[in-house]
Amino acid sequence: MPNPRFRIRVALLATTLALGGCSSVASTPAQPASSSGSSAPSPTETAAPSGTSGLPEGGIAVPGLGSEQQTNNDPNLPISISVPLVPAQPALNEAVAAFARAQEADFRAAYAPRAEAPPELNVSWRLVQATGSLAVVRVAVREFAGASGQTTLRVFYGDGSASWPAGDLIEPAAVPAFVAAVRRGAAASGVATFDASDPSADTAVVNDLVISADGSITVALGQGVLAPYAAGTFSVVVPPADAATMLSARGRAVLDTVRQGRPYAASGADQVPATTASVAAPTPAVPAPAPGAVDCSAAKCVALTFDDGPAGHTSRLLDTLESTGTPATFFVLGQQVRTHPGLITRMVRLGMTVANHTWDHRDMRRLSLAEARDEVQQTEAALRALGVPPSGLLRPPYGALNADTRTLGMALVLWDVDTLDWQNRNAQTTTDKALAQVRSGSIILMHDIHPSSVDAVPGLIRALRERGYTLVTVPQLLGATTAGAVYSRRG
Ligand code: NI
Numbered sequence: 001m002p003n004p005r006f007r008i009r010v011a012l013l014a015t016t017l018a019l020g021g022c023s024s025v026a027s028t029p030a031q032p033a034s035s036s037g038s039s040a041p042s043p044t045e046t047a048a049p050s051g052t053s054g055l056p057e058g059g060i061a062v063p064g065l066g067s068e069q070q071t072n073n074d075p076n077l078p079i080s081i082s083v084p085l086v087p088a089q090p091a092l093n094e095a096v097a098a099f100a101r102a103q104e105a106d107f108r109a110a111y112a113p114r115a116e117a118p119p120e121l122n123v124s125w126r127l128v129q130a131t132g133s134l135a136v137v138r139v140a141v142r143e144f145a146g147a148s149g150q151t152t153l154r155v156f157y158g159d160g161s162a163s164w165p166a167g168d169l170i171e172p173a174a175v176p177a178f179v180a181a182v183r184r185g186a187a188a189s190g191v192a193t194f195d196a197s198d199p200s201a202d203t204a205v206v207n208d209l210v211i212s213a214d215g216s217i218t219v220a221l222g223q224g225v226l227a228p229y230a231a232g233t234f235s236v237v238v239p240p241a242d243a244a245t246m247l248s249a250r251g252r253a254v255l256d257t258v259r260q261g262r263p264y265a266a267s268g269a270d271q272v273p274a275t276t277a278s279v280a281a282p283t284p285a286v287p288a289p290a291p292g293a294v295d296c297s298a299a300k301c302v303a304l305t306f307d308d309g310p311a312g313h314t315s316r317l318l319d320t321l322e323s324t325g326t327p328a329t330f331f332v333l334g335q336q337v338r339t340h341p342g343l344i345t346r347m348v349r350l351g352m353t354v355a356n357h358t359w360d361h362r363d364m365r366r367l368s369l370a371e372a373r374d375e376v377q378q379t380e381a382a383l384r385a386l387g388v389p390p391s392g393l394l395r396p397p398y399g400a401l402n403a404d405t406r407t408l409g410m411a412l413v414l415w416d417v418d419t420l421d422w423q424n425r426n427a428q429t430t431t432d433k434a435l436a437q438v439r440s441g442s443i444i445l446m447h448d449i450h451p452s453s454v455d456a457v458p459g460l461i462r463a464l465r466e467r468g469y470t471l472v473t474v475p476q477l478l479g480a481t482t483a484g485a486v487y488s489r490r491g
Contacts, residue, residue: 067339303473393475
């Protein structure tokens with residue numbers, strides 16, 4: 001049974017619905033109340049997160065930046081969680097991971113799977129500052145229930161050995177004055193805030209603070225913080241003169257570091273190289289079969305497909321595919337491409353098909369058409385930047401699509417063999433499920449974010465070949481595809 005907290009949460013979500021739902025909420029209605037040193041050279045993002053989109057605008061990268069992706073594949077309870085692996089920031093990484101775990105536990109306790117308007121949880125992140133030993137990560141939590149949803153924002157700081165929440169930047173005694181300054185900024189931007197009658201609501205005001213080199217503080221406000229849900233997420237800049245009187249000792253130390261504007265210099269930044277190592281590794285290419293070399297109208301063809309990566313175990317999977325000369329198709333997330341570019345270029349070298357699984361694994365049924373386009377196009381752009389040829393293929397997360405999804409200019413590729421690998425997490429079960437359902441023309445769904453799935457692949461390839469199957473990519477299997485059409489197998 002949901003505890004009282006969740007009843008409150010649902011009540012708030014219902015309020016959003018009454019105000020018109022969330023996917024159409026106008027994004028970022030408030031402009032910063034003051035201009036803030038835009039010429040500052042430090043690698044700092046001060047733009048507010050916008051609307052309900054999880055796209056990468058403004059995020060920054062540092063060498064060795066990694067991420068961890070967890071998803072289920074349940075269209076009746078879609079959950080996608082991405083957390084950062086910032087080099088040399090174990091405390092920061094753990095703080096974000098613990099926050100994400102708590103969000104997931106709350107969500108699972110509050111909601112059950114449902115076919116009609118299923119509840120969705122999506123956690124994504126951006127690195128917004130990295131200078132000296134300081135790294136700052138913004139986490140966006142998008143939660144949907146019924147027809148409505150909310151976006152919660154949280155910023156985490158790390159200095160290598162420790163992590164702290166954004167609220168620690170403000171002297172505790174100064175929080176009321178800080179909140180008052182934020183209210184003034186909102187009012188100056190035309191955002192109507194709630195009455196200042198509920199002090200407990202004010203604690204969320206300090207959840208997302210980023211200090212600029214000029215001493216101003218950009219405050220991003222999640223939906224329902226200080227202003228009605230319909231205001232969406234918005235940001236306010238507290239000017240340097242006000243901010244200076246409110247910073248804690250920790251806040252002043254952060255400001256000093258930001259002002260120094262040094263390159264990110266975490267001591268371990270040069271030792272994370274799951275990705276950079278694979279960029280550099282001279283891997284002999286397995287030549288992709290020439291078009292027409294496999295005739296799937298005659299041969300018993302099967303396509304192995306891997307979703308939600310690339311990730312930590314993908315390298316081992318590529319080793320297997322390479323050593324067995326097996327082509328496969330990867331439906332990748334843009335937010336994972338961002339942190340694993342070397343794995344993408346290796347896929348291309350090996351003749352794999354690299355196709356689109358959206359940026360951050362949102363349920364496309366929850367998105368506006370503009371948001372859906374962004375999800376696809378940002379991912380396409382990230383792939384083009386790495387030299388991936390356009391596949392024209394999109395696999396919508398959870399296999400969930402609507403009429404808008406068909407208008408995105410992509411062929412929609414589902415599957416007819418579901419290994420349920422995300423659920424069973426067992427190599428033998430995954431293999432057994434694949435072999436029990438496979439037939440000529442099948443598309444097999446797996447996820448390379450799970451080590452058990454990667455473990456299953458050598459045996460599965462062997463067993464499929466013993467049964468006379470030819471393993472091919474999805475383009476080889478399907479031949480020419482049509483934008484907007486949905487494919488779950490050949491024929
Ligand atoms: Ni997926």
